């Protein structure tokens with residue numbers, strides 16, 4: 090949780106947010122020498138019958154980027170999503186996520202596009218949680 094204290098207002102807030110992902114197993118993590126180097130969290134969008142999952146949070150530690158960690162986290166998470174939907178007699182049909190349109194998220198966009206995600210909508214600045222830049226809604230059709 091230490092890494093999140095800079096993003097969230099307090100440890101309590103970070104634990105409240107991440108607790109649900111940990112409890113449900115909606116999280117894939119990458120470790121190196123027993124240190125956390127990457128995380129991907131996701132959640133189902135309402136009922137399993139819709140087959141729609143959303144990626145919420147995804148990062149790889151700066152020193153470990155461009156070594157395939159992010160790609161493997163994404164593959165692992167999608168395998169877990171498939172399992173989740175199968176467990177509820179459904180099927181994973183789509184994976185969605187929002188990401189920024191600025192240069193800061195270029196690496197993420199390239200990775201999503203390499204994995205087959207496509208832009209489905211553009212969100213103008215300050216409509217969701219990004220006050221200054223537009224965002225893209227990416228969707229992967231399974």
Ligand SMILES: CC(C)(COP(=O)(O)OP(=O)(O)OC[C@H]1O[C@@H](n2cnc3c(N)ncnc32)[C@H](O)[C@@H]1OP(=O)(O)O)[C@@H](O)C(=O)NCCC(=O)NCCS
Nearest residue numbers: 147148149154155156157158159160188196197199200203
């Ligand atoms: C996005 C992120 C998780 C990718 O992690 P990563 O471990 O570096 O990803 P990989 O090494 O598996 O990269 C896989 C592919 O993505 C693309 N890619 C990754 N980083 C890139 C970059 N800086 N520029 C261009 N393409 C890039 C490439 O196609 C790459 O394949 P290649 O190395 O064979 O060319 C990482 O850059 C990150 O943490 N970024 C900051 C946080 C962020 O933007 N999160 C997403 C929020 S929605």
